[in-house]
Amino acid sequence: MGELVWEKRQFGHRARLALTPAQVRLMDDQAHAARAMWNQLHDLWQMTPKCQRALTRMDQALRQARKEIDWYAVLPAQAVLKTYFQAWRNCWDGRADEPNFKARFRTALSVDIPQGRDLQIKRVHRRWGMVNIPKVGRVRFRWTKDLPVGKLADRENRITGARLVKDGLGWHIAFRIQTLELKPEPHQGPEVGIDAGVKLPLALSDGNHQDHGRPARLPDGTADRDKWLNPQEKAKLLRLEQRAAHRKSFRKPKERSSNRLHVTYDQIRQLRARATRRAIDWQHKSTTAIANQYGTVVVEQLQITNMVKSAKGTIENPGRNVAQKSGLNRSISQEAWGRTVTLLTYKTARNGGTLVKVPAPNTSLRCSACGFVTPGSREDQATFVCKNPDCGWSANADWNAARNVLHLYRIGLVAIPAAGRAVVRRTRGVKPAAAR
Structure with a gap:
């Protein structure tokens, strides 16, 4: 019997949200504000010389913009900034293309929640769970897969964040999950x-x-x-x-x-x-x-x-x-x-x-x-x-x-x-x- 080898695994799980009409309007407002903020950050990044590009400068500009622009308040603080910098890291690591401008009608509405601790997930029924969405409140979602929440969550098995995505069937939440699992034995199939x-x-x-x-x-x-x-x-x-x-x-x-x-x-x-x-x-x-x-x-x-x-x-x-x-x-x-x-x-x-x-x-x-x-x-x-x-x-x-x-x-x-x-x-x- 060989030695057991553990490895980290990162994957996603998508679930359908059950929103009220008022919550749908709040989600739409957040998505449009996130898209506009993304475009403004992208313009600021392109206009700033490479030697002056830094997270702290972008953070200061964003904080000043939140004071001057009212509709920025519908967004969780720093969420879009972290998502934008992560997009550049994915580009530098070769995992994705460069971030670009997000058009209003050709881009899917989405809002990123970078911190998993903000979600406060709880299972309330065999088929339903509750998740906390910043600036929106508690929302029900379809529970179709066991998630590492509550007593099952620890440092190695947890939800690291989520993304809210809208398609023709409504709003969905895509959880980012990290688990520690045994490395599988080599498959003996043909x-x-x-x-x-x-x-x-x-x-x-x-x-x-x-x-x-x-x-x-x-x-x-x-x-x-x-x-x-x-x-x-x-x-x-x-x-x-x-x-x-x-x-x-x-x-x-x-x-x-x-x-x-x-x-x-x-x-x-x-x-x-x-x-x-x-x-x-x-x-x-x-x-x-x-x-x-x-x-x-x-x-x-x-x-x-x-x-x-x-x-x-x-x-x-x-x-x-x-x-x-x-x-x-x-x-x-x-x-x-x-x-x-x-x-x-x-x-x-x-x-x-x-x-x-x-x-x-x-x-x-x-x-x-x-x-x-x-x-x-x-x-x-x-x-x-x-x-x-x-x-x-x-x-x-x-x-x-x-x-x-x-x-x-x-x-x-x-x-x-x-x-x-x-x-x-x-x-x-x-x-x-x-x-x-």
Whole structure:
């Protein structure tokens, strides 16, 4: 029996808040004030020379602004300043991009609570808990996960802070949790290669595919952007979009939108948020099942940003098949391949497994039976037929790619990101083999 090893784990938990109309107004005021303060801090940071940038100077400027501007009082003191400096630390450490300006209509409303001791969390019911939100008061939230509060909380197991976020379904609170857990033993499960696709969301090399059963395209061939909604919700969404377009037609240029139009937009946003929640729920369940079953998960090193670029081109060099490429880009974005890899990364590590990335070129064009790349093997998006006269193997295109992904790992070709690009490194002294 080996020695027990403890390790710190940091993760988040999101819960829905049950706010009264008065509390919703207070939360909205805080979020708008936090966004305005963030933008002013960002402007002050850019105008201040690098040699004079310091937390104390920014703190003094913020305290003076709170005395002169009345609506700054709705915010907890120093909350936005700490969040802004933490954003720069994340940038300097390479965990995020540089902080930028937050636009009013393109930025999600959020308020950060940097200190966990201010929350004063208490469980009052089997399904409900109470949390203290500064400047708002005691608020109920859905208790769906045991939290380290009360007697369960100590120096190593505690809630370090939270963030309040608003989407189409209302306000939610995301707790930042720190725990001390035993380091998991190495996962003894098998190896598996995964190919992320549009027709088949997650194709596995052993045939145990993960499919959400929602077609990516409509009968007319166009991309279904609302596949996570049922027929009744799709009909309602169509009516709301038509109503919004009708009401928008009466608005004159530079005229403020009517309250009815804003209500319609809120209803549309609610349906979109419901669809997004269903998609994320399926991703969590699928990636959890994969991390529990397999010890080594192999995926492709994809440059998704480059894959979803528009094919429109320029006036001098116009693009071809622009509409088809636009539909494909929309389908790729809906599947959220990057989020799937992110979920697999931390879930495999939590179960003692590993996630490995291999180079992506030709994984969809190479035959996994004979190892040759022959022109015309991809007859369509779903079927692979090898054109090698000595082979002729046919199968699902995504399954064929998943087999190739696993084969690249077994022969030692691993893509290691370095300086913004993928570097191929052979990790094992195994001679490449064309067939398996």
